[in-house]
Amino acid sequence: MTPALRTARTLTAAATTASGTAAYLAYTGSYWLAAATVYVAAFLAWCARRDYQRHHVIRARAIIRERAARGLPTAPSVFDTIPCCDLASHGDGRTHGPDCVRPPDPADELNAAYCVDAFVFHGATHAANCPTRTTRSNAA
DSSP states (O other): OOHHHHHHHHHHHHHHHHHHHHHHHHHHTOHHHHHHHHHHHHHHHHHHHHHHHHHHHHHHHHHHHHHHHHTOOOOHHHHHSSOOOHHHHHTTTSOOOTTOOSOOOHHHHHHHHOOHHHHHTTTSOOOTTOSOOOOOOTTO
């Protein structure tokens, strides 16, 4: 059990208790206090989710280190079963943070930066799905 998992379980219990308290406050007619308590419960649940994810990242790094120490290959199928970083989960998987457990793929970075036409024609033309679409002149 990692410290992140312990913290996540504590935060989950606190969020559950806050949710119950909010339900009781709404039942007794204290709607403003109930709304504030719902906000606190949502914040605690969000913090618990981040700690659960941190626990999974710690475990994934331990698995990768253990496989590397044994001389076993760290195949891409191993990386598909473990969660990625926060930045990738919020950015549709296009960008990865420095704490990401997946190995970097240079082709993905190139495709996210430019399209193939821009790479071949030195930025003079772009494909329809190019993220930059800034045309460069060859005069410069």
